[in-house]
């Protein structure tokens with residue numbers, strides 16, 4: 001299994017190549033014998049992407065963990081796929097640099113896994129997700145071919161194959177060498193905690209900050225259930241237990257005066273939006289403590305029950321207050337403990353459900369509630385995953401946001417990279433829901449979650465259109 | 470029936486415009502569905518189609534049976550200032566889009582080269598970023614999703630309208646910079662910023678090498694300009710090279726950066742521009758790329774910027790150049806022959822620097838190609854993607870050249 005507790009699979013064979021050459025030899029051998037395989041990094045994925053079935057081989061990349069080049073002058077590094085995210089940032093630090101994407105799993109997850117999932121993290125609000133930080137990729141395709149995509153400066157050789165590969169969840173091949181952009185470390189950082197009486201007011205405070213044109217480095221929210229879990233754990237951060245929600249806001253920059261001025265502006269906005277109190281971390285130790293609660297929140301929730309489903313969805317920021325209330329209602333209706341800890345600034349929700357997977361009835365309720373939460377987010381104009389990927393967990397939701405034609409297009413692109421669909425089979429695109437890409441074309445417009453506004457802008461006027469199934 | 474009669478029957482008379490100077494029929498579908506219908510038919514009939522945006526710049530001169538222009542796809546179905554997102558059709562002019570966004574306090578932080586009326590679709594299709602790429606990244610970083618129509622008339626949507634999205638493969642990034650080779654973009658979901666409350670520009674004139682040094686000092690001092698652009702004298706219409714520094718954002722940050730700029734540039738005298746002067750400076754720069762027949766961009770690592778500028782100067786001349794040294798991006802315009810461009814592309818490939826031909830008359834474009842000098846393994850993938858999204862080769866695009 002990976003970080004998703006609901007699925008388990010057993011591969012026929014697990015291989016841990018120790019060098020790039022070994023890896024290439026293994027993949028070419030598998031190609032010669034037509035054997036499917038699944039690349040795997042640290043296995044922290046939360047959508048079942050790194051699971052391999054019987055009949056396929058799991059290729060674990062964690063031994064390919066060398067930083068091949070640290071080019072501080074050009075703010076870039078070249079790494080093998082198994083390098084752990086936090087180790088890269090640690091190696092960059094002496095040069096005054098960091099690798100900006102910082103998933104909460106950064107002490108374990110690999111850069112290869114980050115590339116495959118287009119991973120985000122708390123600081124992606126300001127700095128962008130993995131896709132914004134990958135300059136070039138060396139790829140090993142399923143048939144054993146090597147591809148050099150991107151260039152050291154980031155400009156593609158033609159179409160942007162790097163951009164296409166990032167987020168392809170191991171379906172296009174293996175990233176064997178990764179050139180990433182490094183970012184100067186901020187020189188000034190201010191972190192503050194604001195607490196609220198209601199989820200709605202906290203959501204509104206998020207909107208107020210964004211509307212003011214300030215881009216915090218991070219803008220994270222935790223609800224009462226999450227606060228309680230954190231405060232009961234060894235990661236207790238001093239979050240007020242009676243708050244309905246807390247916001248953790250961080251501002252950073254290269255210019256102390258600018259950061260101080262923006263911090264004051266944000267504190268004022270938070271108060272005006274109904275924060276009960278706003279606490280600005282007075283020391284590095286206090287800042288770290290505030291962050292520790294957030295970064296270890298998933299771990300802390302682990303104490304609530306035997307299993308935890310970490311959900312992932314995105315809604316437009318302005319829909320946060322309403323969606324959070326609906327999620328609360330859903331949790332009550334299914335009698336489940338749902339804790340929210342998420343990247344509020346991006347509208348990227350993580351409603352996490354605590355449960356015991358050995359209880360089949362409970363498991364069913366969890367599935368049903370998850371599905372309802374997804375529908376709620378889609379109805380609000382959102383999407384089914386903002387950073388954890390589709391894997392196998394979210395296959396069933398893909399037809400809710402993409403029409404058969406668009407799913408077919410994805411499948412067709414996958415076949416350009418891997419005609420036999422041997423690498424990481426059965427993930428991301430629900431094959432049964434695709435329109436066959438070689439059949440007669442048809443014109444069908446629009447996202448399933450389009451609202452009236454869109455429909456009226458694009459009247460579906462021609463007879464070739466088929467009804468949405 | 471002639472092609473024109475068939476198209477008129479299909480889409481109505483309103484979709485037929487005056488033919489181009491080379492007498493190729495020009496069709497302006499009025500909706501994404503009409504684009505799909507037209508391309509579906511073209512695929513079946515074996516027509517060759519060239520894509521135009523506003524047709525303001527790139528000569529619509531590719532050999533084709535008909536020209537498809539996106540100019541009637543000019544609606545803006547949604548602007549959401551609270552979410553900082555917008556959805557616009559591909560044929561909207563950037564100037565109009567900008568205005569409508571500004572009215573709602575929102576800003577699309579790109580400043581592509583070209584006239585103000587360039588279509589959004591063409592900017593996405595050619596991935597032509599301007600000086601703001603220094604602070605806000607390449608065009609692809611501003612896209613949340615696109616809807617496009619393939620060469621055989623399929624409508625495909627990718628991405629969505631929210632800030633983060635990893636549902637499915639990222640076909641949006643294939644379309645950004647695909648030069649229309651993988652379909653016609655009909656709808657774009659954009660990521661916006663709030664209109665900067667403070668936006669100031671400073672200029673420094675001097676020798677190129679000196680300005681490069683100042684640019685490095687500014688970066689080292691930790692300033693975060695929206696643009697830090699090195700511009701050749703002819704393009705800037707000044708005596709000497711110019712370093713343009715644009716600071717945009719909250720008043721607090723901009724004030725802090727202004728102070729930092731004075732400190733970092735030690736003695737060098739930056740000249741502040743008045744708002745209208747600043748506007749004129751950046752616009753002139755964008756439009757300056759309109760004057761000459763050929764434009765290309767190259768992308769190297771920042772530390773190679775000087776060497777690459779020297780190389781360009783040596784091989785083609787450096788009269789019309791604009792560069793973001795810290796982003797390693799250089800744009801050149803002027804007159805060039807097929808031979809010289811191909812030689813330059815080869816030389817650059819040896820340095821791991823791609824050259825993307827952004828615009829040129831068809832004879833040159835067709836021979837040199839927008840892309841070329843692929844690295845290992847890239848060619849077959851591009852060919853496969855082309856076949857996937859345009860199985861009948863209906864779309865006339867000079868991808869690799871002949």
Ligand SMILES: Cc1cc2nc3c(=O)[nH]c(=O)nc-3n(C[C@@H](O)[C@H](O)[C@H](O)COP(=O)(O)OP(=O)(O)OC[C@H]3O[C@@H](n4cnc5c(N)ncnc54)[C@H](O)[C@@H]3O)c2cc1C
Nearest residue numbers: 521522523524525527583584588590591649654758759827
């Ligand atoms: C005055 C001016 C100066 C310019 N200077 C430069 C410059 O210096 N550097 C630079 O890089 N660019 C420059 N350009 C832009 C130039 O690269 C392109 O020709 C630009 O796309 C022109 O925009 P357009 O709306 O006129 O599109 P067109 O010229 O009609 O089309 C441009 C290209 O994009 C494709 N295309 C257009 N719309 C779509 C769509 N919806 N879907 C798929 N493909 C599409 C077309 O097939 C064509 O290949 C300039 C443009 C102008 C107007």
Ligand SMILES: Cc1cc2nc3c(=O)[nH]c(=O)nc-3n(C[C@H](O)[C@H](O)[C@H](O)COP(=O)(O)OP(=O)(O)OC[C@H]3O[C@@H](n4cnc5c(N)ncnc54)[C@H](O)[C@@H]3O)c2cc1C
Nearest residue numbers: 041042043044045049104110112113116119120170175387
């Ligand atoms: C506590 C916790 C917190 C998390 N927080 C975040 C967060 O804040 N943001 C976020 O985005 N994610 C988060 N995640 C999810 C997960 O950590 C990320 O998706 C991460 O990128 C996975 O990396 P990995 O090395 O563990 O990959 P794995 O789980 O091993 O693999 C993930 C996918 O990548 C593929 N893959 C792995 N390596 C390669 C390669 N070299 N080439 C091609 N494909 C490859 C696999 O086939 C699989 O499909 C969190 C997970 C946990 C458990």
